[in-house]
Amino acid sequence: MSVVDGERTAEDAAQRRREQTGWVWYDWANSVLPTSVTTVFGALYLTAVAAQAAMADTAHNGPNACPMDAEGNRDKLRDCDISVLGVHLPAGSLWGYLLAFATVIQVLVVPLMGAIADRTQNKKRMLGIFAFGGATATALMALVAGSNWGLGVLLFVLANVGYGTSVAIYYSFIPDIATADERDGLSTRGWAFGYLGSVLCLLLQLVIYLYREDLGVSEGDAARLAFLMSGVWWAAFTLIPLRRLRQHQPPHGAEHGGSVVTAGFRELRDTLKAARAYPLTLAFLGTYLIYTDGIATVANVSAQYGSEELGFAADVLITTILIVQFVAFFGGVLHGLVARRLGAKKTIMLSLCVWVVVIGAAYFVPAGEPLQFYALAAGIGLVLGGTNALSRSLFSQMVPRGKEAQYFSVYEVGERATSWMGPLLFAAMAQITGSYRPAIISLVVFFFAGLVLMYFVPVRRAIRAVGNPEPAVL
Missing domain, CATH: 1.20.1250.20 (MFS general substrate transporter like domains)
Known part of the structure; x- marks a missing residue:
């Protein structure tokens, strides 16, 4: 190996390390959605808002919409009926149906976005668009109060679309920034870093929630503040990978013109057909x-x-x-x-x-x-x-070169579709x-x-x- 080749190899290794260090920060950034929003605060708060709305509408929907217990009280607000597109269901069932609906939307959207990312190779830009979009929707969940649980449903779905799409594109960077022998270490560092980030953010939110009376905020205010913190956290730390990641492949067929979405459908169709060869x-x-x-x-x-x-x-x-x-x-x-x-x-x-x-x-x-x-x-x-x-x-x-975002889109939505x-x-x-x-x-x-x-x-x-x-x- 010549001196020039040795210097180039050292420069390439240094550039990979720089990108890898930036890459792991997106695990830190996005982990607040599944942890703080989905697992802890989202289910409890949206269910409570929906139940309160159902209670307020009892006069319009009839007494059976929110049945009383044996003592004549309506303590089990989760059993109150809410109306979704004319279909009545218990408020306590809203979260389960919402998770299922958000998954269906991701199954429809994420693979197409992965195909567009592979075709145009604008992966860094698309990562930013969907990450900031999901973070914004998460932060705006702080506006959900009173009886507007429908706004919470819409924002949660948008946040999940942003999360699922950005994560699939994020995963697709692995073959570009890590050699075959570096990928296990990179992936495990990212995942570990993500858990550390999520637990730190959740700790801050739980301190506010558990000591809300001392801080002079209500239970609902504490939950809404958690949504705002999660969105800001997600957006702020996304800036780090966006500064360090770069484009590694030329566009795949984008020069032929036509609609990017149409081309994305065509790219996805061709990839799914070709997948049978592997x-x-x-x-x-x-x-x-x-x-x-x-x-x-x-x-x-x-x-x-x-x-x-x-x-x-x-x-x-x-x-x-x-x-x-x-x-x-x-x-x-x-x-x-x-x-x-x-x-x-x-x-x-x-x-x-x-x-x-x-x-x-x-x-x-x-x-x-x-x-x-x-x-x-x-x-x-x-x-x-x-x-x-x-x-x-x-x-x-095991992913063919140039098809990373599409295969990881299938990987991501497949996980949700079979869950x-x-x-x-x-x-x-x-x-x-x-x-x-x-x-x-x-x-x-x-x-x-x-x-x-x-x-x-x-x-x-x-x-x-x-x-x-x-x-x-x-």
């Missing part, structure tokens, strides 16, 4: 969608399990959420270190084994024992981020058995199936099939 990539994606459904379900029902089955109060559940987020930071870093020695595939399989043990242990946690529940939360946090982070980096190895299986199994088992314990342990099937299927996916052959360089350890 069955091993699809096999990995199918395997991932199975075990990530289990991961998402555990994250979403753990509070319900702790509340309904184990009888814990809200303070225990909030502490549990913080433990999961905090430990997930160290879990992400640990997965990166292990993957450096064992490779991504083996580390994911090891992580899935830990998931099986943790879910099995959840079945035996006695009611009213918070310390054991906290230990369970730590176990979940240990594998929560790392499993997904290594799946993200491993999938990036109904775990909650359905959990709900069905709880209904059949009358207990959440069989329901929680039934989720082991997702991790065990993912473990078995992952064993049979030849990831090295999948990487060779798309023409990408293979990492030294896999």
